[in-house]
Amino acid sequence: MEFLQPTTWEEAVETKAAHPDAVPIAGGTDVMVAVNFGRLRPARLLDLTRVPDLQQWDTEDGVVRLGAGVPYARVIGELGDRLPGLAMAARTIGSPQIRNRGTVGGNLATASPAGDAHPALLAADAEVEVASVRGTRRIPVADFYTGVKRSALADDELVAAVRITPPSGPQQYSKIGTRNAMVIAVAAFGLALHPDRRAVGTGIGSAAPTPRRAPAAEEFLAGELDGLWDSRAELPPATAARFGELVAGAAAPIDDVRGTARYRVHALSVMARRTLTWAWAEYRKGETRCA
Amino acid sequence: MRLTCTVNGTEQLVDDVWEGESLLYVLRERMGLPGSKNACEQGECGSCTVYLDGLPVCACLVAAGQAEGREVGTVEGLAAGGELHPVQQAFLDAGAVQCGFCTPGLLVATDDLVGRALAEGRRPADAEIREALAGNLCRCTGYEKVLDAVRLAADRMAEEAR
Numbered sequence A: 001m002e003f004l005q006p007t008t009w010e011e012a013v014e015t016k017a018a019h020p021d022a023v024p025i026a027g028g029t030d031v032m033v034a035v036n037f038g039r040l041r042p043a044r045l046l047d048l049t050r051v052p053d054l055q056q057w058d059t060e061d062g063v064v065r066l067g068a069g070v071p072y073a074r075v076i077g078e079l080g081d082r083l084p085g086l087a088m089a090a091r092t093i094g095s096p097q098i099r100n101r102g103t104v105g106g107n108l109a110t111a112s113p114a115g116d117a118h119p120a121l122l123a124a125d126a127e128v129e130v131a132s133v134r135g136t137r138r139i140p141v142a143d144f145y146t147g148v149k150r151s152a153l154a155d156d157e158l159v160a161a162v163r164i165t166p167p168s169g170p171q172q173y174s175k176i177g178t179r180n181a182m183v184i185a186v187a188a189f190g191l192a193l194h195p196d197r198r199a200v201g202t203g204i205g206s207a208a209p210t211p212r213r214a215p216a217a218e219e220f221l222a223g224e225l226d227g228l229w230d231s232r233a234e235l236p237p238a239t240a241a242r243f244g245e246l247v248a249g250a251a252a253p254i255d256d257v258r259g260t261a262r263y264r265v266h267a268l269s270v271m272a273r274r275t276l277t278w279a280w281a282e283y284r285k286g287e288t289r290c291a
Numbered sequence B: 001m002r003l004t005c006t007v008n009g010t011e012q013l014v015d016d017v018w019e020g021e022s023l024l025y026v027l028r029e030r031m032g033l034p035g036s037k038n039a040c041e042q043g044e045c046g047s048c049t050v051y052l053d054g055l056p057v058c059a060c061l062v063a064a065g066q067a068e069g070r071e072v073g074t075v076e077g078l079a080a081g082g083e084l085h086p087v088q089q090a091f092l093d094a095g096a097v098q099c100g101f102c103t104p105g106l107l108v109a110t111d112d113l114v115g116r117a118l119a120e121g122r123r124p125a126d127a128e129i130r131e132a133l134a135g136n137l138c139r140c141t142g143y144e145k146v147l148d149a150v151r152l153a154a155d156r157m158a159e160e161a162r
């Protein structure tokens, strides 16, 4: 096995082009489990932890550009104010040790339907910035997931960053698991309100072959909220309940060791209704941010 | 491949490291530092917790080469000058050690937690302790004594710092 350690982004991208079979390793929290258990024996590991560009985030024209290699602990600590939805999701990931290493870039490249960053990124309409020697492209996150643990990333590409316009309204993240730490989601739901563009963002986790949005639920709710954004009036409980049903209707879950499809659908309707209730209550108070 | 890194303040150099090896394996099998334990090799148990550049991580999930040139701190580095570290002493005094397998990881995680809290001039709250130790599994103690030990360590270290 070869251990490749580029120290610049250009070198990383060139190395990946020269060795498309090289397996990138960032926090290693997915890769090393597979290596330790003999499930992965790549000819080459491509260590990305020495590429400074990947460890940074910045904002350009109000858009947060989050380097693929920023660990969750920093997303929570440094971006909790700007991206509360992603930070909430990040807080549910693994344990402190895992959050000190694991990255959003790694979560994206693994593209597990249960990955916790996905629902938050979907709800926020994030874009994934991927790059190769051929150039850079931005992929709307909803198009990034192409199948169970499959993504739009080509063999010679690396995830450079994820670009997120901080949603202008409240965000929520809800996850079902057996305990508060160290659980793969049985089902998860991310919500973002976008009062600036009178829209609603959703993300479903662990209840379909890929993370996905619930477009019918988004449209329904945007329609219902049309008269409420300005008045900040109370949300009729029936609206929240219907939203929950529509979110559940967008899922296509399976039975597995973690839960049954029926339970997942039910859980989603409850999580969607509750997160909407919390987010709307926060919106009514006129607060748009909570970390 | 060759690996050089600083472990507990001492420069270490080891050869013939396999590229797919974990930092945990290197510490235990190549550097003669078996304090960090290997129980799951998948990040679930925390018994391999070490500091990497000051942050607690699971050594089993760090590829050896990722530690090149970095600072590693293990449980062996806690006690200075033949005296137990206050966190270690607190675990003994509180009865938080039974089989001891989880202890090295808990000690490092506790040292990090208490260190951070005291640096901010406060003791860790109970909820914070639970959260900070959520990645460290113990099959013996039932955790109550562990929580006692953390509180005791924080009290003693706060006292010492005054």
Ligand SMILES: Cc1cc2nc3c(=O)[nH]c(=O)nc-3n(C[C@H](O)[C@H](O)[C@H](O)COP(=O)(O)OP(=O)(O)OC[C@H]3O[C@@H](n4cnc5c(N)ncnc54)[C@H](O)[C@@H]3O)c2cc1C
Pocket (backbone or CB within 6 Å): A023, A024, A025, A026, A027, A028, A029, A030, A031, A032, A033, A048, A068, A069, A092, A093, A094, A095, A098, A101, A102, A103, A104, A105, A106, A107, A108, A109, A110, A114, A115, A116, A117, A157, A158, A159, A160, A182, A183, A184, A185, B042, B043, B044
């Ligand atoms: C104990 C434990 C608990 C966990 N709990 C959770 C949880 O609660 N929720 C959750 O979502 N996940 C969880 N995970 C999974 C894992 O932590 C996440 O998927 C994490 O985001 C992976 O990031 P990483 O940097 O560690 O990725 P790595 O393991 O380094 O890489 C993961 C994948 O991404 C590729 N990759 C990494 N960076 C790039 C890049 N820049 N460009 C292209 N490809 C790249 C790698 O080749 C690999 O295929 C857990 C893992 C463990 C071990």
Ligand code: FES
Pocket (backbone or CB within 6 Å): B037, B038, B039, B040, B041, B042, B043, B044, B045, B046, B047, B048, B049, B058, B059, B060, B061
């Ligand atoms: S051995 Fe590393 S977490 Fe269990």
Ligand code: FES
Pocket (backbone or CB within 6 Å): B096, B097, B098, B099, B100, B101, B102, B103, B137, B138, B139, B140, B141
């Ligand atoms: S004391 Fe035995 S596992 Fe914790």
